[in-house]
Amino acid sequence: MKKISILLMLALVCSCSKSDDSTSSSNSDFHPPAWIQGNWGQESSISVGVLFSFSVNDFCFTNMGIAKQCQQESVDWNRKYGNAVTVTETITSTTYTAEIKYSNGQSIIYSFRKLSNNSIEWTSVAGSVLIKQ
Numbered sequence: 001m002k003k004i005s006i007l008l009m010l011a012l013v014c015s016c017s018k019s020d021d022s023t024s025s026s027n028s029d030f031h032p033p034a035w036i037q038g039n040w041g042q043e044s045s046i047s048v049g050v051l052f053s054f055s056v057n058d059f060c061f062t063n064m065g066i067a068k069q070c071q072q073e074s075v076d077w078n079r080k081y082g083n084a085v086t087v088t089e090t091i092t093s094t095t096y097t098a099e100i101k102y103s104n105g106q107s108i109i110y111s112f113r114k115l116s117n118n119s120i121e122w123t124s125v126a127g128s129v130l131i132k133q
Contacts, residue, residue, distance in 0.1 A: 028057035028072050029087035035114055036096050040130035052112075052122070052130060059098075059110070071100065071110075078102065 032054040040052045049064030058072040075085045084103035089096070097111040111123040112130075122128040 029075055029085075030058050030072055030098060031089060031091070032056070032059055033091050033093075033096055035093070035117075036112060036120065039133040040120055041133050042128065042130055050122075050128070050130070051133075061110075071098065075100065 037054045037056060040054070042050045049062075049066075051062040051065075053060045053062070058070055060068055060070040062068045071087075075087060078085045086101045088099045088101070091097075094114040095112065097109065099110075100108045109124060113121045113123050115121055115129065118132045120130050120132075122130055
């Protein structure tokens, strides 16, 4: 049920497009490690059409090529309209987790584990292996 609510929430949130590419990593809440930066797509049919794109200061989630959700833009949008948002990252040499907590008590956790240089597991969705594109 938790997995379904996360995916539904992502589908309901507006899509993102960077309107200001001058955002520096120092102004960002997100700092994905170098080993995860790049584009990652699914390997199996467990989560059809899922793509994650990680940069030095953000990451985006695209579902079935339709809805794209960039995390920093979402956090910035919420803050612009007076909603408190807290981002907590946990980074190791083989894991990256970002928890986004909203003032309404809602929370989204993105968690990944490095399997090899070319594959990661999206641990929030059991058995979801993503391959470097």
